Amino acid sequence: MTSRYRYFWRRFMHINFNYKLVPHIKLNKTQQNGTLPCTVGFSVLTLLGFEKKMNAEDELILTIKHCILFVQRGEFDKAEQLLHVALKQAQQISHQLGVTYIYDVMANLALEREQYDKAKRLFIAVTQRIMADGATEDDLRVIHISVKLARISHMMKEYSTAQLGFEWCIDKLNNAYKKDPSEDNTKLLAMAEDWYGRLFLDNNKTEIAYQYMKKAYERMKDLVDIDQEHLIIQLNDLGTVCDLLGKADESIEYYSNAIDLGKKFPDMHDLGAMYVNLGRAYIKKNMLDIARKSCGQAWKLGVTTKNNDVKREAELCIQEIRGMS
Template identity: 35%
Template sequence: MAMHRILGAGLALRLLRVAGRRGRGCPARLLPGPAGGRAPAADVPPCREAPRGLGPGLLPLLAALAWSSRPAPAEQEQERERQGAGGAAAGDAEAEIIQLLKRAKLCIMKDEPAEAELILHDALRLAYKSDNKKAITYTYDLMANLAFIRGQLENAEKLFKATMSYLLGGGMQQEDNAIIEISVKLATIYAAQNRQDLALAGYEFCISTLEEKIERQKELSEDTLSVEEKANTHLLLGMCLDTYARYLLFSKQPSQAQRMYEKALQIAEEILGERHPQTIVLLSDLATTLDAQGRSDEACVHAQRASDLARQVEHPELHVLLSNLAAVLMHRERYAQAEEIYQEALKRAKLKRDEVSVQRIREELAGLSRKRRPLS
């Protein structure tokens, strides 16, 4: 059973709405490690609300979640469940772990993080009891992601490192996609903690390692490496580029961010298609990066295209994309059109009950009103 999979894209999009909300925290401790010693303690502080400004730490985090690996095909999941319910004691334990993990994911989607954490602890205890190392690793990874989106960065760091330790201890290589995906999330933690040297080293390691890996894989036949495996490596590179671009943009390096966004967008268009939600978000982000450089005409073209595509596919974050377009229009001094789009974005944000976006759009509208007010 291939237990180790990072959070799927559908779940990750729902997690974006969890990141700024309050929830109850409960203490979490890593259980004894594989050698019998104790893994480092990971006390969880009460969950705190994400900063309204969405600084350079949180935004790359959300980028990493949104790009997370695609869910396995339904038939693969069904086969895993059949294998997990084999009837033997180990199989029964594995089946129970799978059910616990499914319940935990459901709680996360329902914005019940404290309940999800309790269930994950139950899964982890059962995984240790049955000595299922793959289940231990996967559960640690889910716990790390949950701590990550709740802003419990120190605990998430320890959990991600525990996950990586189990994977490397099991013979996984540093260039494996699972290791790279954890590494880029660790880099975002370092960025949020203002440990800039570690953050930059992490981003550069992930991107350079994947680029070299993709270059080596070009000549491999489908018998050696499937098309899907190659595509997943490309998508992981896209996630790393996107995450690094957000870090660069919020570090006031828009020209460097632009180059990262352009590479990520090309990958998304080739693998996911131009109408995929993540591709549309990248197009809008590229527009924002161009706008930050004063290239508002180019920015407007991309932002308008992103908004048009978002309407066509009923994008769940349409109100955010419309707000981005309105901001570009305001910078072009097209105030009437900007206000109209801001008002639509505000209405949609209220329907989504996205209070952070509602507040931000109201602030933008107030700023727009001041700009339009004639000097006395």
């Protein structure tokens, strides 16, 4: 997976305070300026081999590269406008693979902007185009898009449809993984499992959610080409799920690991939130001295990073500890 497609991985992921966790967590603007958000794991278009079939100097590829750059910068309106220019260019030269590529980028941009109906229509169009070109339902490109469509169904609260979609995808991906446990197959399977777990979380089936989310993390953590900040978010969210399950020790372990890894990133905007989560976990264990230190560190980070949410939550945490002392 090339760096250009990394923004396709962490969409809907964000460090939250533990009692506010929801399965469709949004990435904040600060993170968008650093390691970029992403909606879909690796892009289906790396599998299409688009760039291998196009000249690097071609006007169309240059236009598309500018589109991707705008998306990475969070300049979505500019990206949208330029994508329509690129689409017109591709249609004028009858470059069908280019048209498919642009539809896919448009679909991911729509998903990034939470325009779910539009994203759904575009992903279906991409699927139809690659299947017309010979792909079958077992093709990883088709399965990949199907995972996204299941996620969109979840976001649209079409839970039964989402569950059927995820089950179909995960069954197909498990078969593919057994035949070829490549890094790309592992990432796509882990993404499907993580999102499926969040569907269960949204339906108050927390134990099942934990099993899928944990399985996804275990697959991801040993991969070479993996975004470490994504792992931090996974660890934090696993801590939150354990907190919901009343597994205080496991929760503390996940939060602590997330913080240890997060310290390696000076611009990690949400480190303060993780400290609050850890402090609250220690409160439940009645380990008030350690809880006070954790919430105090969160407060300092809230002040230095000018994150008023973290500062406020840290102050509430400290007040709670004072009331218990």
